[in-house]
Amino acid sequence: MAENVRKSRIRSRLRYPHTPHHLLNLHRHCDIRSYFLPLLPSPPPGAQPPSATGPPLKVYMYDLPRRFNVGMLNRKSTEQAPVTARTWPTWPRNSGLKRQHSVEYWMMGSLLFDGDGGDGREAVRVSDPELADAFFVPFFSSLSFNTHGHHMTDPATEIDHQLQIDVLKILGESKYWQRSGGRDHVIPLTHPNAFRFLRPQINASIQIVVDFGRYPHVMSNLSKDVVSPYVHVVDSFTDDNHSNPYESRTTLLFFQGRTFRKDEGIVRVKLAKNLAGYDDVHYERSVATGDNIKASSQRMRSSKFCLHPAGDTPSSCRLFDAIVSHCVPVIVSDEIELPFEDEIDYTKFSLFFSFKEALEPGYMVDQLRKFPKDRWIEMWRQLNAISHHFEFHYPPEKEDAVNMLWRQVKHKLPAVKLAVHRNRRLKIPDWWRRRNCSQQHMVADRKFSIQTRIAYSRQHSD
Known part of the structure; x- marks a missing residue:
């Protein structure tokens, strides 16, 4: 985790070389849009x-x-x-x-x-x-x-x-x-x-x-x-009307894609190790060719749950491929944001695991195996009902x-x-945001100043 934070700071410095570190990180403490925007x-x-x-x-x-x-x-x-x-x-x-x-x-x-x-x-x-x-x-x-x-x-x-x-x-x-x-x-x-x-x-x-x-x-x-x-890049499952969808989907958990990714995507490598050896789990390393996309579509349609771990960014296309395939998404991402969430309750058709839960050996598979059939069928029905919201x-x-x-x-x-x-009528930078955040800005500035002095003293003591 510390290594990921370090890399994130390096990327921020490369992208915004003229912005002090304490401002790049300050958004964690308060909304600093008033520094740049009204x-x-x-x-x-x-x-x-x-x-x-x-x-x-x-x-x-x-x-x-x-x-x-x-x-x-x-x-x-x-x-x-x-x-x-x-x-x-x-x-x-x-x-x-x-x-x-x-x-x-x-x-x-x-x-x-x-x-x-x-x-x-x-x-x-x-x-x-x-x-x-x-x-x-x-x-x-x-x-x-x-x-x-x-x-x-x-x-x-x-x-x-x-x-x-x-x-x-x-x-x-x-x-x-x-x-x-x-x-x-x-x-x-x-x-x-x-x-x-x-x-x-x-x-x-x-x-x-x-x-x-x-x-x-x-x-x-x-x-x-x-x-x-x-x-979504897979074809939509438009005729998903099986009389017994739970039994017709013989794979418990499915994932197909790249496993070596940056940042949060490191979780994919660890999941590959944790999910190896299960007969009802299909976890496959692959790249997105035309043939692989077709194969992935068929496997999603024959799986009860489709795994969605974070990649280079918190979300990926795979989640929406699962939705239009009516495969219950299993989302492993601590920082994901979801579309239309003020109108759609994803907990009605998706399962969520934290990184910690997903990486505990055996935990996620055990939870999915114990998941009640009637609840899965209700989620499958919900996927059928809402998937049109994800069609372009x-x-x-x-x-x-x-x-x-x-x-x-x-x-x-x-x-x-x-x-x-x-x-249009403000004569000075936004006073309201500045008043509410001023103390946190001062703390961040003080911390930045202390870190600078420490670094300087270390440099000259060597």
């Missing part, structure tokens, strides 16, 4: 989310050239005019794991669609920005990372870097971005390395993320951002993942509007 308050205790009923969110979408979005799906095309509903391309079937980060594509498509969505549409596009409740930035930052070089030394990464520079230039010249400081702008960032070069410059925006594992809370946090599901469609469908995401954005807007209005 107030973005959390909802009051007991507050209920807005109803799903009511008028759809009015969203203005920037008309960006195709190189910022669908142009990356067909790099041979020279067309640069903004895409329309008539020219909207289908997502390529051979995209492999790129699909899991394609939330940006489905959200953009939902705004382009000009057909009849009935009462199920949570967001509609408006051509007049003065009428907009929110603004959508159709930059495929996750696809850009996946397309333009994964390693910082790859020459192709400069394309990704330049796209980020260009989109920020466009936003910086927009009076609507300037008016709110970007707070009412929605930007999908579902790959942990999306917008990797200039992400601090979009701190204030409503970010669509899959978790908060890679960035300090001053950049991304639950009070202003929206947690999205990954787009074009055209969008009522209560599908895209509409659920837009509803989450709607939930964030009251706090955003308060922050925007409040910031």
Whole structure:
């Protein structure tokens, strides 16, 4: 654990070399967004989310050239005019794991669609920005990372870097971005390395993320951002109507994937050792090829429980593959955040184990073997009932993942509007946050000063 903390601090220092350590760590003690951003308050205790009923969110979408979005799906095309509903391309079937980060594509498509969505549409596009409740930035930052070089030394990464520079230039010249400081702008960032070069410059925006594992809370946090599901890569189990689903699923616990991961993902290596030797447990090391994805889909459908240990980040696509396969998720992650959790109770169809519990030899398997059949069947029924919330469609469908995401954005807007209005009349940095956190800032500063003096004295005593 100490080694993981040390590595986390090193990564933070590499990402933000000009920010003192005590500020990078201060978010653990209090909300320090007031250091960088005006107030973005959390909802009051007991507050209920807005109803799903009511008028759809009015969203203005920037008309960006195709190189910022669908142009990356067909790099041979020279067309640069903004895409329309008539020219909207289908997502390529051979995209492999790129699909899991394609939330940006489905959200953009939902705004382009000009057909009849009935009462199920949570967001509609408006051509007049003065009428907009929110603004959508159709930059495929996750696809850009996946397309333009994964390693910082790859020459192709400069394309990704330049796209980020260009989109920020466009936003910086927009009076609507300037008016709110970007707070009412929605930007999908579902790959942990999306917008990797200039992400601090979009701190204030409503970010669509899959978790908060890679960035300090001053950049991304639950009070202003929206947690999205990954787009599942296995086929949905649409005809799961077996008369005896419990007995038809002969594997107790299933996992297939990489076992050597960073940070919290080290738990996968330890689980591989703990789960070896059980006849009813399938724990397989593999990479995500087309054939392996198909095999994984079939095995999920024949398993009662599907293991979801943390990977490089607290969440992964595997959880949502399990949901659409109606395999009860077994979640092992101490820091996971889940999508739509103000509307969906995951305990009704998932089991949760802490790292400590999961790594105790024999404990997790024993608990799963003793799990009552009637409770498992009820969870299986719940999975059948809620899995449509994790499906991405074009055209969008009522209560599908895209509409659920837009509803989450709607939930964030009251706090955003308060922050925007409040910031317009404040003459000094946010006094309320500063007063409430001042003592903790002083403690952190004092600790930092003491550590500096100790390090200095040690250096000169050697």
